[in-house]
Amino acid sequence: MRKKLTYFLTMCLFLFTLTGCMKQNIAEQDIVERIEKEPTITWGVKIDTKLFGLYNIEKSEIEGFDIDIAKELTKRILGPKGKAEFVEVTSKTRIPLLKNGNIDGIIATMTITDERKQVVDFSDVYFEAGQSLLVKKGSTIQSIKDLNADTTVLAVKGSTSATNIRKAAPDAKILELENYAEAYTALKSGQGDAVTTDNAILYGMASEDSNYEVVGGIFTDEPYGIAINKNQEAFVKEIDQALAEMKADGTYQKIYQKWLPDATNEAK
Amino acid sequence: MDFSGAFSWVNIRFLLEGLWVTVQVAGISIVLSFIIGGLIGLVRFAKIPYLSKIVGLYVEVIRNLPLLLIIFFTYFALPQIGIRFDIFWSAIVALTIFESAMLSEIIRGGLNAVPNGQMEAARSTGLSYGQGLWYILIPQGLKKMLPPIVSQFIALIKDTSLAVIIALPEVTHHAKIIYGQSTNYVLPMFVAMTLLYFLVCYALSLVAKQLELRFK
Numbered sequence: 001m002r003k004k005l006t007y008f009l010t011m012c013l014f015l016f017t018l019t020g021c022m023k024q025n026i027a028e029q030d031i032v033e034r035i036e037k038e039p040t041i042t043w044g045v046k047i048d049t050k051l052f053g054l055y056n057i058e059k060s061e062i063e064g065f066d067i068d069i070a071k072e073l074t075k076r077i078l079g080p081k082g083k084a085e086f087v088e089v090t091s092k093t094r095i096p097l098l099k100n101g102n103i104d105g106i107i108a109t110m111t112i113t114d115e116r117k118q119v120v121d122f123s124d125v126y127f128e129a130g131q132s133l134l135v136k137k138g139s140t141i142q143s144i145k146d147l148n149a150d151t152t153v154l155a156v157k158g159s160t161s162a163t164n165i166r167k168a169a170p171d172a173k174i175l176e177l178e179n180y181a182e183a184y185t186a187l188k189s190g191q192g193d194a195v196t197t198d199n200a201i202l203y204g205m206a207s208e209d210s211n212y213e214v215v216g217g218i219f220t221d222e223p224y225g226i227a228i229n230k231n232q233e234a235f236v237k238e239i240d241q242a243l244a245e246m247k248a249d250g251t252y253q254k255i256y257q258k259w260l261p262d263a264t265n266e267a268k
Numbered sequence: 269m270d271f272s273g274a275f276s277w278v279n280i281r282f283l284l285e286g287l288w289v290t291v292q293v294a295g296i297s298i299v300l301s302f303i304i305g306g307l308i309g310l311v312r313f314a315k316i317p318y319l320s321k322i323v324g325l326y327v328e329v330i331r332n333l334p335l336l337l338i339i340f341f342t343y344f345a346l347p348q349i350g351i352r353f354d355i356f357w358s359a360i361v362a363l364t365i366f367e368s369a370m371l372s373e374i375i376r377g378g379l380n381a382v383p384n385g386q387m388e389a390a391r392s393t394g395l396s397y398g399q400g401l402w403y404i405l406i407p408q409g410l411k412k413m414l415p416p417i418v419s420q421f422i423a424l425i426k427d428t429s430l431a432v433i434i435a436l437p438e439v440t441h442h443a444k445i446i447y448g449q450s451t452n453y454v455l456p457m458f459v460a461m462t463l464l465y466f467l468v469c470y471a472l473s474l475v476a477k478q479l480e481l482r483f484k
Contacts, residue, residue: 048448055445057282088435096344185454
């Protein structure tokens with residue numbers, strides 16, 4: 001028994017020293033310096049989210065608002081020869097992948113929060129999102145105030161929307177599902193009364209089936225930002241600059257209109 | 269609800285591409301974990317001083333960790349100490365680490381189930397310990413081990429779906445992308461996945477049954 005314990009402790013010690021000694025070389029490289037030599041930026045994107053990043057099986061490529069923004073940013077930062085590469089991320093893997101240097105930036109419907117700011121840096125806001133509710137047409141729920149102990153709200157695990165709905169409607173029952181598609185299916189099969197998440201994603205769901213609608217407007221302010229690893233100030237600056245240029249010359253508005261015509265009408 | 273679009277040729281082909289990745293990852297992991305698990309089982313059975321204890325510790329630690337943690341570890345933690353695998357190989361390495369520990373216990377158990385007298389008889393006829401293992405104990409033990417080994421392999425095939433967490437493009441992952449296109453596809457995709465996993469696993473158990481018959 002004692003011997004076993006000694007082995008175990010030695011192994012732990014060995015592992016800890018190993019992790020302690022070695023440095024993350026790739027993640028600490030300055031991105032701006034690197035892309036001067038090899039003009040490729042690797043973006044972490046979603047590939048299962050309608051309107052923002054969805055893999056088109058027929059064309060074998062990823063499409064969406066996030067993707068077009070990433071392509072445009074790459075073109076502006078690197079010039080016409082620049083290449084944008086895409087790596088799939090989920091809500092759970094995006095930050096570890098960024099920290100390990102697998103990706104240079106995250107454009108994956110990621111809300112800017114103070115908590116996340118402690119781990120990563122954010123660019124300026126590239127999309128003004130806010131949380132809303134999707135219900136069946138004719139539902140008694142018409143806004144966040146109609147949620148009570150008898151209603152079940154469907155949310156997605158690991159996203160900010162689950163936390164927000166707990167604060168906004170503390171009485172309502174909350175059921176957390178793996179992703180948006182599963183939450184929508186749960187709504188259709190009657191496992192809940194409303195789906196809550198960012199409005200733009202809800203518009204995507206509503207566009208699929210005219211029996212469902214987005215109600216109650218936005219009850220939170222959750223701007224999407226592009227996340228970059230810490231100590232990459234130069235790269236963040238270049239992204240912010242490119243973003244400002246896109247907004248100034250109308251490219252940004254074109255991309256917005258292309259993917260989110262519904263949100264454009266409702267917003268302002 | 270309209271299900272017809274879910275099984276378009278493009279979607280089916282995409283799903284089968286995913287299945288091919290599942291089969292590849294499972295196949296390579298099965299071969300690697302069988303070799304490594306076999307060696308570990310033999311070393312533990314033979315009670316080699318120090319070495320048996322060290323591999324015993326490995327088995328105890330790995331066996332008691334969730335596979336999901338090991339997958340995360342190989343993909344996110346190993347790069348921090350300079351070992352970098354792509355998604356495909358991370359999944360294989362994680363599965364091999366986990367399943368070899370499980371298999372080694374099955375193999376050790378199978379060898380232990382062969383009566384002691386067999387080895388003694390082998391030694392008394394002049395065979396070395398290694399020869400006794402190879403010609404006498406392993407063939408007898410294998411018969412007893414086969415059913416639990418096959419169960420473990422089937423579990424391994426199903427465990428590949430856990431690698432969806434690191435976005436391994438296997439069948440579950442591809443099904444997710446298909447039902448991302450339209451929420452009408454969720455149910456058909458679950459049915460399709462059920463069918464595909466069952467077919468692959470059932471095929472393996474049929475092969476195993478043939479093997480068992482041959483041993484008898």
